[in-house]
Amino acid sequence: MSTATTATPVATGRKPATMAQALNRALRDSLAEDPSVHLFGEDIGTLGGVFRITDGLAKEFGDSRCTDTPLAEAGILGTAVGMAMYGMRPVVEMQFDAFAYPAFEQLVSHVAKMRNRTRGTMPLPLTIRVPYGGGIGGVEHHSDASEAYYAHTPGLHVVTPATVADAYGLLRASIASDDPVIFLEPKRLYWSKADWSADAPEEVAPIGRAVVRRSGRSATLITYGPSLTVCLEAAEAAVQEGWDLEVVDLRSLVPFDDETVTASVRRTGRAVVVHESSGFGGVGAEIAARVSERCFHHLEAPVLRVAGFDIPYPPPMLERHHLPGVDRILDAVGRLQWEEA
Amino acid sequence: MTVLDQHVWQPRTDPAPLLPDPEPYRLLGTPEAGALDAGLLTTMYGQLVRGRRYNRQATALTKQGRLAVYPSSTGQEACEVAAALALEPQDWLFPSYRDTLAAVARGVDPVEALTLLRGDWHTGYDPREHRVAPLSTPLATQLPHAVGLAHAARLKGDDVVALAMVGDGGTSEGDFHEALNFAAVWHSPVVFLVQNNGFAISVPLAKQTAAPSLAHKAVGYGMPGRLVDGNDIAAVHAVLTEAVARAREGGGPTLVEAITYRMDAHTNADDATRYREDAEVEAWREHDPIAVLERALRERDLLDDAMVRATEEDAERMAAALRERMNEDPVLDPMDLFAHVYAEPTPQLREQAAMLRAELEAEAQS
Ligand SMILES: Cc1ncc(C[n+]2csc(CCOP(=O)(O)OP(=O)(O)O)c2C)c(N)n1
Secondary structure, three states, X not given: OOOOOOOOOOOOOOEEEEHHHHHHHHHHHHHHHOOOEEEEEOOOOOOOOXXXXXXXXXXXXXXXXXXXXXXXXXXXXXXXHXXXXXXXXXXXXXXXXXXXXXXHHHHHHHHOOHHHHOOOOOOXXXXXXXXXXXXXOXXXXXXXXXXXXXXXXXXXXXXXXXXXXXXXXXXXXXXXXXXXXXXXXXXXXXXXXXEEOOOOHHHOOOOOOOEEEEOOOOEEEEEOHHHHHHHHHHHHHHHOOOOOEEEEEOOEEEOOOHHHHHHHHHHXXXXXXXXXXXXXXXXXXXXXXXXXXXXXXXXXXXXXXXXXOOOOOOOHHHHHHHOOOHHHHHHHHHOOOOOOO | OOHHXXXXXXXXXXXXXXXXXXXXXXXXXXXXXXXXXXXXXXXXXXXXXXXXXXXXXXXXXXHOOOOOOOXXXXXXXXXXXXXXXXXXXXXXEEOEOOOHHHHHHOOOOHHHHXXXXXXXXXXXXXXXXXXXXXXXXXXXXXXXXXXXXXXHHHHOOOOOOEEEEEEOHHHHOHHHHHHHHHHHHHOOOEEEEEEEOOEEOOEEHHHOOOOOOOOXXXXXXXXXXEXXXXXXXXXXXXXXXXXXXXXXXXXXXXXXXXXXXXXXXXXXXXXXXXXXOHHHHHHHHOOXXXXXXXXXXXHOOOOOHHHHXXXXXXXXXXXXXXXXXXXXXXXXXXXXXXXOOOOOOOHHHHHHHHHHHHHHHHHHHO
């Protein structure tokens, strides 16, 4: 694998690229391919977004394809609904997780329900990009992990990449989808790098398919987005303790890939779900229930969850105590040698 | 009769008094400046110089890793200081995330005002102590709070005015509209201060609004709109004081737009060269709020070189004290994570707290 850097970081062939660059490339390719794709949001034009995900796109495609909007999330999403009703494919950016909340009315009452309300005559092909999650030292309202709100709303697809290749592939698939997609970007992985080829179609991730990132025999870690790297680290560390962990990256929370998850847990007989958002009423609860329903006779221990505490996201100086780390995961893995109390 | 049913709606026939001034209102440099209270002006000067120094110091602290982030109000100090000075002790201030200085000018401890931005907790002060609401990060969301608080005070018969601050970008949010509408319909004792500093991060005002001015928005709600030079502290103070007095006397809310300029980047993490020209920044330097006041004070012989030096030395001492206190690592107790979620922790939180305690003990032993 070549790690040489060139002037064009993500051209053809395999070059090191960040997740941010892969997302940028996905947007660029979608804009180039389909004139009905329009990006809009706060600061996405001249500035290229506060995380630079839209860098250069306004210059290349013009203001009307990559538009700086007034500062109003309900307005951004509401107008996107109207654009999609007229046959366009809007891709909107919510600047940070917690700043998407003003748009919830539009999201829940209209985006998620338009197809259903109109008996399928008016689908809404729109993508809502949300940088989410903590671990970057942001002050309050900049680190919420909000996936459970979205996943609980029928009518929305919810996807979240954990690798550079998936960032590209899933975003392309989301924009091409005829249904609204909440595209959750783990912001602490924006600058993670990988050797990545924009031209490898086998790396394009279809929505709704989980993937086994590491195979193992003694237990399955089920995770997604920002927690994947932590789980892979935990799996490496667990080797010394005699655990051979399988790691499943969900990639898509809705639709949920029962098949991959069930197959893995039936093989290993043990499962831990890991995510950084609060555990109570979280996505992990849903996954644990599904696994219990499908794998009851194969399970050697209850399905455990390792999640963020049930607290408002803490200030940066305390966030390391909140975010599930390797130790907390290993601890849960240890408890899988289960004996009834 | 409650405060809510005093009015019968009728089409307004007198739009003129609601319309903002065609040009931003100015005081310094005009003949009227000669009549301004000398004591007030010199107090303002001291506060402006300290405010500027505070901004510089806080920005420096981000470079040393002592603050997670700092949204500087350099260039906007006149609005910050005037907002605090326009209020009586019983009144309330509702600042946005950029308004640390207004909170400090109102008496909040400078270190406590920085807690949010340092990252040891979300709000470092007791809002009731100085009647300063927590600095609000989600934009415009503090505006309806100001209306509700003022409304509650009025229902109780208390003499309280709320002054809420918001940026030009924040005026595009739905919360801005809803707050102004409630305030006008309820005739609430609220003053809305929009600091129009030219940009919302990278987005210039022209992409934010097509209104003749942000102050014009007041007319549609049925409240007076005032347009003021935000770098003229005497003018901002006069307009705000008048609006606060009207609110106090039962005259209802006012929307004040102060035209100013953000001299620094959006925060220390922002690259302003991507969206604005240096020449524009330089042009505003000529109209710096400290320079504008200094000229006016010297004209009236209220300021000389020695006093300028003394003021700067005072600001320097403030900065040194701030630096020193900020250089101490805050003492944090991770168990605080569970302390303030509910009045009584839930059983689940108690369980999670026990887990963290065990982790911390294990960590301390290893
Ligand atoms: C509801 C919401 N959306 C987006 C943001 C992200 N954000 C923080 S500051 C800012 C620009 C604010 O501009 P303005 O209101 O003009 O205030 P200024 O920064 O100029 O003081 C944005 C978009 C936010 N804090 N809250």
